[in-house]
Amino acid sequence: MENHNHTALISKLLTCVAACENCATECLKEEDVKMMAGCIALDRDCADICSQAARLLQRNSVIAHQYLLLCEEICRLCAAECSKHQHQHCQDCAKACMECAEACHAHHEPITQD
Amino acid sequence: MENHNHTALISKLLTCVAACENCATECLKEEDVKMMAGCIALDRDCADICSQAARLLQRNSVIAHQYLLLCEEICRLCAAECSKHQHQHCQDCAKACMECAEACHAHHEPITQD
Amino acid sequence: MENHNHTALISKLLTCVAACENCATECLKEEDVKMMAGCIALDRDCADICSQAARLLQRNSVIAHQYLLLCEEICRLCAAECSKHQHQHCQDCAKACMECAEACHAHHEPITQD
Amino acid sequence: MENHNHTALISKLLTCVAACENCATECLKEEDVKMMAGCIALDRDCADICSQAARLLQRNSVIAHQYLLLCEEICRLCAAECSKHQHQHCQDCAKACMECAEACHAHHEPITQD
DSSP, rough: OOOGHHHHHHHHHHHHHHHHHHHHHHTTSSSOGGHHHHHHHHHHHHHHHHHHHHHHHTTTOOHHHHHHHHHHHHHHHHHHHHHHOHHHHHHHHHHHHHHHHHHHHHHHOOOOOO | OGGGGGHOOOOOHHHHHHHHHHHHHTTTTTTTTTGHHHHHHHHHHHEEEEEEEHHHHHTOOHHHHHHHHHHHHHHHHHHHHHTTTOOOHHHHHHHHHHHHHHHHHOOOOOOOOO | OOGGGGGGHHHHHHHHHHHHHHHHHHTTTTTTTTHHHHHHHHHHHHHHHHHHHHHHHTTTTTTTHHHHHHHHHHHHOOOOTTTTTOOOHOOOOOOOOHHHHHHHHHHHHOOOOO | GGGGGGGHHHHHHHHHHHHHHHHHHTTTTTTTTTGGGGHHHHHHHHHHHHHHHHHHHHOOOTTHHHHHHHHHHHHHHHHHHHHHHHHOHHHHHHHHHHHHEEEEEEOOOOOOOO
């Protein structure tokens, strides 16, 4: 596993972090914040996990490619929630999450589960 | 999922973070740092991932219990490496990682893999 | 700077992280989420910064004691906001933040500012 | 404070994170790891703090501009250490840290210290 092979993936992850941070902040300014509660919670988890994934890839961690499986999962959950709302920040976030999920899917490795 | 059920698990996770941070710092002071390189790298990943796991549990995240699968995996890898070294900080870290892995194992949920 | 001198401080920091994570999650469930928006935003910053502070102390970082100045500042801001609300999670969070701010204050070092 | 004004600063922060992660990983592979111990420790702190700074800016946190003061400090410390070593990863890291320190310096706000 080499850093230079992961430039595009890392870029998707960091774009997703930025979109999630922005979406959560903008959701908190919306008139109906209550409706955005699920979005705010998922944005936070998704930003945290994608940020960690980027750093594991950047340091060539042995766990990086397994971590992407988790990352894909939270990106899909966050995209599904954000896509329900018409706010531009939600639509932008849904798009970034979906593209990130697909990039993670192309690179992840299985985790041993028992 | 309720916070109060996870007190013991969160405690194991945070103990593991502290042991990994301490082990990495002490490894960097050892005479033969080269021999400790694998340990230092795994300590870092394990501290990052266990710290994130604790916070996902504390916020009752929907992804928390799936995250524990990943957490168990990195704890086992870090414990296996640390247990090879006789330094007290390595032995302490191996023990904290193994106990944390077992606590994660008891609580994790499967991740959909395809 | 030795880890064993910082047990009480690290404990305050980690208690504050847990209180902030819990408060943000509970705020998102409140009927009037809009009123809690400032609280949710500060909880997040405070949890992130206190968590990082604990880890810098655990690894005996050269920047740890300067970091506590920042940590004290965000704890005071979060405590001030949370203390405005009567919810138990807000009152608990305000208390944890205030105690953490005081512990940070007792240990921080100045940062060169120019 | 608006996100769109901080694109260049956030880019410098994320470039610095990547350079620090890479430098730490490569230092661990060097023949004389012991000589790189200070570098590895500072790389880690610098990556953690710059990553957090980027996220505070992305979420328009009230503490973001004060945080940059701390960020500048750790970037200068890391640059000073890395610049002592002739490895390409150290030279690259020193350059990224120095540019990041200057970007932080241009945007930071004072912290109340007493």
